[in-house]
Amino acid sequence: MSNYSLNAVPTHIAFIIDGNGRWAKRRGLSRSLGHKAGFNNLKKIVKLCFEIGIRYVSIYAFSTENWNRPEKEIEGLKEIFLQYFNADKFIEDYPDVKVNIMGEYSKFGEDFKAIADDVIARTNDRDKYILNVGVNYSGKDEIVYAVNRMIGDGVTRVDRSTIDNYIYTSGQPEPDLIIRTSGEQRLSNFMLWQCAYSELYFPKTLWPDFKKKELLKALDVYSKRNRRFGQIKEEE
Ligand code: IPE
Ligand code: IPE
Ligand code: MG
Numbered sequence: 448m449s450n451y452s453l454n455a456v457p458t459h460i461a462f463i464i465d466g467n468g469r470w471a472k473r474r475g476l477s478r479s480l481g482h483k484a485g486f487n488n489l490k491k492i493v494k495l496c497f498e499i500g501i502r503y504v505s506i507y508a509f510s511t512e513n514w515n516r517p518e519k520e521i522e523g524l525k526e527i528f529l530q531y532f533n534a535d536k537f538i539e540d541y542p543d544v545k546v547n548i549m550g551e552y553s554k555f556g557e558d559f560k561a562i563a564d565d566v567i568a569r570t571n572d573r574d575k576y577i578l579n580v581g582v583n584y585s586g587k588d589e590i591v592y593a594v595n596r597m598i599g600d601g602v603t604r605v606d607r608s609t610i611d612n613y614i615y616t617s618g619q620p621e622p623d624l625i626i627r628t629s630g631e632q633r634l635s636n637f638m639l640w641q642c643a644y645s646e647l648y649f650p651k652t653l654w655p656d657f658k659k660k661e662l663l664k665a666l667d668v669y670s671k672r673n674r675r676f677g678q679i680k681e682e683e
Contacts, residue, residue: 451499451663455670457623459503460496461579461645463637464489466629466653479523484655486527490540495659497544497576499666503619504578507637511550511585525555528582532559534566543575549615550584579616586639589614593640614640621645624669628654646672 464485471481489506496504509524530536537546546566553560563582593613602609611617621641625634630651634642648665650657673680 453499453663453666453670456500456666457669458501459505459620459622459624460501461505461507461622461625461638461642462489462492463507463625463627463635464654465627465631467655469629470653470655477523478520481655482520482524482527486531488655488657490531491659492657492662493578494541495662497541502576503622504576505549505581505616505622505638506579507581507584507635509550509582509584510636511583511588512636514554514583525559528555529559529562532562532566534562534569537566538569541576541578543573545570545573545577547577547579547615549579549581549589551588552582554583577619579619581637585636586634586642587636589638590640610640616641623674624648624665626650626657626665628652628657644674644676646674 467481467485468478469481470484471478493504493506508528513524514521532546532548537544548563548567552563555563590610592615593610596613597605597609616638621643622638622645624647625638625642625645626648627634628650630649632647632649638645646669648668650661650665652661
């Protein structure tokens with residue numbers, strides 16, 4: 448159980464980890480070093496979320512649009528992903544966590560696919576926590592992927608729950624809170640189906656500087672939000 452005295456802890460939290468490039472630029476470093484700092488921070492923040500008792504954590508690591516970046520930056524990110532998803536390390540870093548990679552991750556090559564498949568298989572029977580990571584992910588493509596799988600299964604009638612069952616996060620609750628760092632106020636194609644009733648939070652902090660204090664502040668802000676889901680609350 449959580450040692451943190453927080454009201455209304457989200458069941459599912461999602462992060463759009465933005466600002467690595469600007470963080471690096473301010474320090475006269477390469478963008479790749481910015482991503483490195485970003486992923487070091489990511490490891491700590493994700494761990495902390497699970498420690499706090501949040502069962503589902505989603506991360507936007509690489510979008511389908513990010514292929515338009517310089518080759519060198521993409522190569523740097525791939526190196527980071529290869530390390531991050533190394534199964535031996537992952538299993539040690541994240542006890543009880545099952546990893547779910549969202550997106551056509553094989554586009555990162557055979558070597559990455561092998562590492563990703565391995566960590567997915569070796570964490571598959573864990574059920575306490577789930578870490579969803581978007582790698583070559585797009586919310587629109589996720590819906591297309593779901594529709595094509597439905598067609599493949601011969602589905603002829605669809606309702607909301609059918610789509611819920613065919614997207615990458617099937618069986619999971621939708622994000623209660625989506626945090627995007629760096630001051631940008633958009634979703635950039637992240638979890639478009641799942642974000643329907645998510646609370647959104649846009650701190651100005653660049654991702655590598657988004658530490659424990661910032662996370663606790665975000666959770667405090669979240670706990671004060673009034674989630675109405677279209678209803679009228681009696682007490683207001
Ligand atoms: C991280 O931040 C996003 C990833 C693709 C990992 P950015 O690289 O977008 O940083 P900025 O927006 O250029 O500062
Ligand atoms: C969104 O960040 C994608 C990830 C965090 C992986 P971007 O920095 O790519 O988004 P835009 O281009 O500013 O919308
Ligand atoms: Mg960005």
